Amino acid sequence: MTVLVAPAPRNRTRPGNRQAGLAVAHVRLMILALLFAAGISVIVGRLLLLALFAEPAAATSVNAMLVPLRGDLIDRNGAPLARTIDAWSIGVRPDKVIGDKAELARMLAATLPGKSEAEYAKLLSSGARFTYLQRRAVPELVAAVHALGEPGIEFAREPQRLYPQASLGAHVLGYLDFDGKGVTGMELALDKQLTDPAMRGKPVALSLDLRAQAALESELSAAMTSFTAKGAAGVILDVASGEVVAMASLPTFNPNNIKGSNPEHFRNNVTQSVYELGSTFKPLTMAFAIETGVAPSMAKRYDATAPLQVGGFRIRDDHAQKRWLNIPETLIHSSNIATARIADELGKDRMESMFRKLGFDSRPDIELSGNAAPLWPKYWARTTVMTTAYGHGIAVTPLHLASAYAALVNGGVWRPATLRKIEPGKAPAGRRVISEATSARMRQLMRLIVTHGTGGKADAPGYRVGGKTGTAEVPGAGGYKRNQNVSTFAAAFPMDAPRYVVLVMLDSPVGNAQTFGFSTAGWTAAPVVNRVIMRTGAMLGVVPDETRDVNVADVTPLLWKAEPKNKPKGAAVAAATRIVAPGADE
Amino acid sequence: MAIKALNGLGWYAAGLIVAPGCYLVSSMVAAERTRVEAVERAIATAHKDIRQLETEFDTRANLAQLERWNGEVMRYTAPTPQQFLASDTALASLRALEGDGMAERYAAMVVPEGVPDAAAETPQAVAASAVATTPVKVAAVKADAGKAVAAVVTKAAPAAAVASKPQLAAAAAVKPVKPAVKTRREEAVAMLDRSLLKDSSFGDLMKGVRAEARRAR
Numbered sequence: 001m002t003v004l005v006a007p008a009p010r011n012r013t014r015p016g017n018r019q020a021g022l023a024v025a026h027v028r029l030m031i032l033a034l035l036f037a038a039g040i041s042v043i044v045g046r047l048l049l050l051a052l053f054a055e056p057a058a059a060t061s062v063n064a065m066l067v068p069l070r071g072d073l074i075d076r077n078g079a080p081l082a083r084t085i086d087a088w089s090i091g092v093r094p095d096k097v098i099g100d101k102a103e104l105a106r107m108l109a110a111t112l113p114g115k116s117e118a119e120y121a122k123l124l125s126s127g128a129r130f131t132y133l134q135r136r137a138v139p140e141l142v143a144a145v146h147a148l149g150e151p152g153i154e155f156a157r158e159p160q161r162l163y164p165q166a167s168l169g170a171h172v173l174g175y176l177d178f179d180g181k182g183v184t185g186m187e188l189a190l191d192k193q194l195t196d197p198a199m200r201g202k203p204v205a206l207s208l209d210l211r212a213q214a215a216l217e218s219e220l221s222a223a224m225t226s227f228t229a230k231g232a233a234g235v236i237l238d239v240a241s242g243e244v245v246a247m248a249s250l251p252t253f254n255p256n257n258i259k260g261s262n263p264e265h266f267r268n269n270v271t272q273s274v275y276e277l278g279s280t281f282k283p284l285t286m287a288f289a290i291e292t293g294v295a296p297s298m299a300k301r302y303d304a305t306a307p308l309q310v311g312g313f314r315i316r317d318d319h320a321q322k323r324w325l326n327i328p329e330t331l332i333h334s335s336n337i338a339t340a341r342i343a344d345e346l347g348k349d350r351m352e353s354m355f356r357k358l359g360f361d362s363r364p365d366i367e368l369s370g371n372a373a374p375l376w377p378k379y380w381a382r383t384t385v386m387t388t389a390y391g392h393g394i395a396v397t398p399l400h401l402a403s404a405y406a407a408l409v410n411g412g413v414w415r416p417a418t419l420r421k422i423e424p425g426k427a428p429a430g431r432r433v434i435s436e437a438t439s440a441r442m443r444q445l446m447r448l449i450v451t452h453g454t455g456g457k458a459d460a461p462g463y464r465v466g467g468k469t470g471t472a473e474v475p476g477a478g479g480y481k482r483n484q485n486v487s488t489f490a491a492a493f494p495m496d497a498p499r500y501v502v503l504v505m506l507d508s509p510v511g512n513a514q515t516f517g518f519s520t521a522g523w524t525a526a527p528v529v530n531r532v533i534m535r536t537g538a539m540l541g542v543v544p545d546e547t548r549d550v551n552v553a554d555v556t557p558l559l560w561k562a563e564p565k566n567k568p569k570g571a572a573v574a575a576a577t578r579i580v581a582p583g584a585d586e
Numbered sequence: 587m588a589i590k591a592l593n594g595l596g597w598y599a600a601g602l603i604v605a606p607g608c609y610l611v612s613s614m615v616a617a618e619r620t621r622v623e624a625v626e627r628a629i630a631t632a633h634k635d636i637r638q639l640e641t642e643f644d645t646r647a648n649l650a651q652l653e654r655w656n657g658e659v660m661r662y663t664a665p666t667p668q669q670f671l672a673s674d675t676a677l678a679s680l681r682a683l684e685g686d687g688m689a690e691r692y693a694a695m696v697v698p699e700g701v702p703d704a705a706a707e708t709p710q711a712v713a714a715s716a717v718a719t720t721p722v723k724v725a726a727v728k729a730d731a732g733k734a735v736a737a738v739v740t741k742a743a744p745a746a747a748v749a750s751k752p753q754l755a756a757a758a759a760v761k762p763v764k765p766a767v768k769t770r771r772e773e774a775v776a777m778l779d780r781s782l783l784k785d786s787s788f789g790d791l792m793k794g795v796r797a798e799a800r801r802a803r
Contacts, residue, residue: 164648166648535696538665
């Protein structure tokens, strides 16, 4: 064997060195092996870790697809009130437009008629990096703009808040700003819950009943139109739980199109405006009088023969009876004089404390923001006590009054109003304002006002409505305005076992031919309550029954003329000959 | 000795056969899992579509719009107390078309209908009408198709209102016979089908159906 390449003999390692070199090689090999082992163990460890603890990536993404960016709002029956959808938006990057800009502006003006050609031309030459042409565009529009073939125009799907019922319940729902934050209403009140990633997958149920809300709003707006009123407000309240079943304020706005709405219409007249609500306060005064023993018997009579002069103040009656009136008659004829006398007997302390118990001294209890503070009298003079008894000199929101009426008829327990759905049996305990017996008496009296008194037009057949009219003059510069009033009708039904309070208020209605020029509540607000109850009563679970009613037998003998205005059958005799075909005349 | 050598080969062969087998199983599992995921994703997409369509339907058939249609065409009324019967006895003794009280029944009639257009001048009504026509601009709808939707919905609504109370025998039969004189409105109701299934809109529908069928194939 020929050694071709052999190290020079002098370089050959000697046997002793060879041994040492082997040891060094072994050590190096060992270090290398250890390094490899460490590397492998790191990889294996990581794999194990992944296998044991890592979440499968796909599972979360599939679920995430179904969770909206902002939670839904639904009504008490599950109908959607607000949803977040993926809507198309069309935008343009003027610096990327490659076609003729003037031509593009012309075509845009033809496809997107929101702006003129000149405006589009200005927008395209403005030098802005990106501008929205249209948010919330319909697919047809997107296709049409796409057909223009301009690469500078971009289309994207963006999450947008949609209110399927448009302006229905707009004041309750509120709206979002450009960044998707709640600005007013429940969108603001529930902002945290709706955007919380853990909770937004579950829709939030409000206490509203969409059908009742629709009926209330349509009746209110019909009345507002026919009486050319400045505004209107209405609320339906569950007396047992304080849930607001419907709340409407007119004029309203469309939360889908905030930019096109009049900002003045954002005011919620039910919670953000205070009014002197007039005679609707009389049942409250009467309840205080019965509760405190000032009026021990329904037959106790008060002098209403002549206007009452207190200091420089004169209290008159609108429907002057010029005789002594007992308690039911005072309410039926809505006598200011008799009510003032009762309040005088009650005195300052009791009146004030009772109003405080009903929460009339603080902002209304509800989730909405921006609630108005009542105009609470600074000093309770004798005249103040007397005028507040019939709703002048104290201004509260309509919601205050609705809650107070709920307390009057539900057995005497005041509960805060709420817009969150309350599960049956979970109603708040509330606070007792009047006794059970007083409440029962108030039901009788309120029913009598409708069957025998000023509220006759609110008597929805079969629903046993009870309530009180209130026509208060609007305070203006230099005293009350004679020709403008706030007409309110506060009602509860069915009176034998009250379920709901319905309150309707019209701001400055003008009498028309149907009301023979009257603009008082009995002619304007009461018919609205009637129609609202007719339309919603059955839906809300109240079975109309003309054979049932609250027993008023112990009170009717006290009435001077005990003839009910709305006789259940008597009215039919006159009209029996004329059968009206459906749709012939409404 | 030879067996020992074969033993090693056997192990090798076993590894060669079993390892790909194992890999095959795991890859099949992975494939199946991917398919399941794809189905899940398809379900999620379908849910999303359902939500989208539901929203669109609700928006088109919003209550203000339904009420307007009811006022114009359907003329359904709010139920009157006589239409609710408290018990079986009441149902048995029901004489729908006899006796007085007929006029009363009609006098109490409340037809939900939108606010009249005459009010369009007032600022409030402007907002309202802006709502009612196309509240949100989700795809403009052909008027005919929209009406069909509304008709179905309004028809269902009163029935649902009654059906929700099983203890009440809903006296649907109470509705008295209509007088023979045909008003224009009644004719409009009678001709409703014609306007809904006009040739043009029907043709559009069928075109859409065919297009969809082709795509599905």
